[in-house]
Amino acid sequence: MDKVGIGIVGAGSIGIRGALNHLVLPDVQPKAYAAAVCDPVPGRAEAAAERYGVLRWYERYEDLLADPAVDAVTLCSPIGLHYEQGIKAIEAGKHVHFNKTMCLTVAEADHLIDLAARKGVHLVASPGVMLHPHAQRMRRLVLEGRLGRLAWAAAGATISTYHLQEPVRQGEDVLSNIDPSWYFHRPDGGPLWDVTVYSMHYLTGIVGPAKRVAAFSGLVVPEREFRGRRIVCDMDDNTLMLLDFGDSFFALGYGTPAGSVTRGFEPSIFGTAGSLVGCCFNGEDLRLPGDHAPHVTPEHAALGESHVFEDLMQLVDWVREGTPSIASADHARHVVDIFESAYRSAASGRTEELRTSFEPLELADLRY
Ligand SMILES: NC(=O)c1ccc[n+]([C@@H]2O[C@H](COP(=O)([O-])OP(=O)(O)OC[C@H]3O[C@@H](n4cnc5c(N)ncnc54)[C@H](O)[C@@H]3O)[C@@H](O)[C@H]2O)c1
CATH class of the missing domain: 3.40.50.720 (NAD(P)-binding Rossmann-like Domain)
Structure with missing residues (x-):
């Protein structure tokens, strides 16, 4: 085409x-x-x-x-x-x-x-976070054993008041008066689907698929306000998960209304020989000058939300050139499994076995 x-x-x-x-x-x-x-x-x-x-x-x-x-x-x-x-x-x-x-x-x-x-x-x-050069360098460090034996990790994000304050929602015309209420309602509201999804794609993209999850979940902020209108929230906004990756490697996952124990959407991963915290390996920044996802030129980067554009162009390349994208539906399904199972665990009080897996990147797949 x-x-x-x-x-x-x-x-x-x-x-x-x-x-x-x-x-x-x-x-x-x-x-x-x-x-x-x-x-x-x-x-x-x-x-x-x-x-x-x-x-x-x-x-x-x-x-x-x-x-x-x-x-x-x-x-x-x-x-x-x-x-x-x-x-x-x-x-x-x-x-x-x-x-x-x-x-x-x-x-x-x-x-x-x-x-x-x-x-x-x-x-x-989306989110195709493993397209970022620094994410592939993190995966490489894990595959090369530079972190030693993996012990534990933390990955998550906070929803805060971001969607209520997006500038694109503050105008009077039909293109800039966009109601964000759905972000606070069942079934698709709450921080897991919205923001923790980035962190969980990073974590599983870097260390591979998880095996089990247990969680607690609840609602902390039952009412919010958007431009003077009241939003009655009915979706959980505070979920803490414990993930088991096997081989005694465990992770804390979170989606909260406030507060964070990690840096950005990147996870913290601790091994016996080294650690990844935010974008750093043992304190050294893994982001290099000129780094960008494959289609993100400086013009696209300046516009914002260039990761969305990148993922869309992954599809364009696949359609035109037959190149499958690493922003795969299999990876997304595994993260969906983690969140769906976490909510089920929070309701039942039981640890849930994950039913899905995906093929994480191998050394030969890494471009950075
Ligand atoms: N807002 C962000 O910062 C952001 C960033 C990255 C990804 N996303 C993702 O983008 C998607 C949209 O989020 P958003 O923040 O733009 O939401 P939004 O509420 O700002 O916009 C959603 C639009 O979809 C329209 N819509 C509703 N029902 C529809 C239908 N049946 N068919 C077609 N359009 C319909 C709404 O009228 C609205 O204009 C979500 O998947 C979200 O996770 C959002």
């Missing part, structure tokens, strides 16, 4: 900042373009199409899927819609980029992966 026509599904915060802002830059044009945009909020898709010069806009997702110019979709809608929208896209023969998180259960992930294989379409699942 010469140029991949992308359908942007949802013209909210990440549809604008992670997809449309990037897709109009000149370096993208030989490979891909924004073919259509859809959003059910009246006027939003039309306003986005007008601002970014997209030829077609729709209020109904089904109409976007029926558009022959759309070869692939990027799901920039709330997480709880991704499974159903993914199935419909695959049925329509479209390739799919899932913004995090791909779906909410292992059963959903199995269905998406099986159906895509049967229909011959490709799936890329």
